Amino acid sequence: MVRSTLLCPIALAAVGIAPWIAPSSLAAQTTTPVFDRLAGQWQGEGTLMGRSAAFTMTWTRHGDLAVLTFGNAFADSAGQVTPVLDAAAVYRTLAATPEAVWLDSRGVRIEIDWQATDSTLVADWTAPGETGRTTYSVVGPDVIEVMDEVRTDEGWRTFATARYGRAPAP
Numbered sequence: 001m002v003r004s005t006l007l008c009p010i011a012l013a014a015v016g017i018a019p020w021i022a023p024s025s026l027a028a029q030t031t032t033p034v035f036d037r038l039a040g041q042w043q044g045e046g047t048l049m050g051r052s053a054a055f056t057m058t059w060t061r062h063g064d065l066a067v068l069t070f071g072n073a074f075a076d077s078a079g080q081v082t083p084v085l086d087a088a089a090v091y092r093t094l095a096a097t098p099e100a101v102w103l104d105s106r107g108v109r110i111e112i113d114w115q116a117t118d119s120t121l122v123a124d125w126t127a128p129g130e131t132g133r134t135t136y137s138v139v140g141p142d143v144i145e146v147m148d149e150v151r152t153d154e155g156w157r158t159f160a161t162a163r164y165g166r167a168p169a170p
Contacts, residue, residue: 031093032116035059035066037138044146046162048072054081055146055162066091072160142166 044055087104100112121136132150148160
């Protein structure tokens, strides 16, 4: 009986499951504060690929996870909105496991590694054929600025910027 009790955590750790099933080694750590500041529903305006755009994002906390749902759309001066992308991402919020996975309406799966301060989240992402980063900056209790960049042969190129306000309660 002692042998199986000792081998089970070792086996789980060996296959990388232990942090999800038995997070006792992470229990003393706290989640990164920026995720608490991002929590909520947000509406934004900005540019996407050089065109005016509307953005939505919702951050929801689930224990040591944060779930982002996201959408963007081109918006013309007449108010016509053309959806471009919908996505969802799941972030592990412990600094010891700074990773996330993004799935979007293009059928793309993106791996994310992140770094954070109390007011900024920088998500470095890798998608098939491209590398980029998204920076979320909490600039006030009800304002977030987001910048999306992609790495090119010439360096980083910004392809989207948005300024979000907290969405009114329904």
